[in-house]
């Protein structure tokens with residue numbers, strides 16, 4: 001876990017590697033920071049330090065948020081933890097969101113090639129559409145299966161922060177994702 005960026009009055013938070021086996025996010029954030037050290041975005045390049053989907057306690061961080069629909073689940077790859085926000089990574093994200101109060105949050109995942117969003121605001125629809133236009137993945141409101149305790153529900157649905165889950169392609173060379181993803185970051189710098 002780490003946090004970088006030139007932070008004065010940031011309005012956008014970007015989080016990579018909610019799932020440790022989706023390394024694209026961390027790579028792209030770190031490459032972007034090399035050429036944009038004065039970014040106005042707040043980044044958490046790698047939330048999950050493990051190389052697996054789950055964290056060191058076997059918890060899927062994207063099911064560990066204290067939402068109304070959090071529930072105890074089986075200890076599989078989607079295990080939501082022993083209690084809501086039981087994990088230090090989850091607590092760190094909550095603290096970061098409370099500290100910076102971002103208007104927009106982008107999380108980087110793989111491999112579904114979609115732009116998913118949570119919440120109903122005009123802002124989230126506008127940003128999702130812009131991201132879709134840049135990276136040529138379709139916008140999808142619902143990912144198609146229930147996600148109790150997800151970050152999108154916590155931030156997007158329950159707090160009305162424009163929350164976007166960008167599911168990157170994991171079949172292309174990650175170098176090829178730099179161009180569209182950097183364009184997305186540059187677009188977000190204007191918010």
Ligand SMILES: [Zn+2]
Nearest residue numbers: 019022109110
């Ligand atoms: Zn993921």
